Amino acid sequence: MDKGIIVSPIEILASDGFSFRTGISLESFNQYLLYWNHIVIPTNNIVHVGVPHEDLLVEQKIISRPKFSLRSIGGKEGSKPLIDCQMLLAKYYMDMEPGKWVLAQSGTHSYFTEDLAQSRNHIQMELANILPVPPSGTNLEDILQFKLERKDELDALWYYLDKVCLDVQKEPDRALAQRLALHDFGKVVEDSMRVTSERWRCLQLSDVKVQVSLDWKTVVGAFTAPYALDSIPNVFACAFGVAASSLKVNWEKGLVPTAPDEQRKLSYLTSVKKNLILAA
Template identity: 25%
Template structure:
């Protein structure tokens, strides 16, 4: 996970990131968490009850990285720390497949010299206020109990989000596959909502957002989608199943579809290809 601080061009802002909420969101979707720390900007977590509990349960581990040389306390420093830890854990034969969290708006791999990016026209699907997340008032024990009982629903949603890009890009009929994958996604979201609503504690949730970026060629849709195209008009024409529209409406959410230039990784390194990712739930994940 990313450290609970915000790094801007003007410096470091502490206290702006809601650590209790971050922990619950991470715990809800992931089984293991590594919290990086370093000797240049060291954060003391000893008095954070949530951190202590997850350490006792062997779910969370604080990984200390010793930096030598001259470093400025900026975004690149934290990226270096995160990526050093990530690559030390995410290797052939590793017990788990790890994801890399980032809290700034755009995914960044500046610390990795071997990753080349290019600007490319993409289609963006944004599900606003559609993904249920436990509120920070919910005890961690309740989240763990819920995960054990409803593991299938959580895994189905994770797999839908993770597989959407790969399955569409590999399909000989990408428009049809996109429609099928969106139908599967809406069912997975709906099932998770129902499971949480049936739980006496977990029904206390808030709705987060999800962005899916597809770099595939949707040339037959380009003329039909103006930049910033949004809400419900023309969804069916764009191949989006009507149940998704109805579900999002019932949640007070909406879908936005647009064409945008995004910084795309030209050739994703092999070690980054196979792990599941959620590109945005409130903030960014790689």
């Protein structure tokens, strides 16, 4: 199945949504281009946040820019009008094709408006140093060509990320961390870094937080504390002189995007590290 992502054209700087800045960094945009087939970025009548090669990518149906009519942005409402646009689109696409689409925000905090979100039990998986990203100056054609040539490796990365999400859903306990140490996920992370470095000598790494739906009734009492796996096998990352990929799992109740019951992944929060990693 193709993968679709609904992106907000702002970066949330505080959990209350009042501190934010407009724009999508070139590193984040490269990440979206490399790892997703379809990118939806809402725009509006007040401010249009453009992205590189926008007309060409719209023509190729890689991105779409649905337009909303807003009364105001900022002030007493903060980023709420902009996030509302994203959440309305996320509900539309998730209802239409559950499992294909996911909502994503960039920065250090997620922000979901109460009137368009739901309070739901969920697991939050924090994956560090997990996605290699081409640097900001990378040519568009290079990214799209690499994406085509290395489709199998990139698809494998997302296949096993989905599998990890499913494993966590079924058995979110401390024992799972030990099994993940030998999981194929570690190998595909390593493979993705290897093939990406073959194309680009400089890379940046991305941290990802994934909200995973949870049927709390089936797992009450199964665990009592968060756990961490600080060494997903990733020799290649270590060869760059950076910390190995790691996984932390927390479970909580809070606001998440409204989504069908069968939607496993609810949202992503991504943060691309600014420091460049030089391949050997």
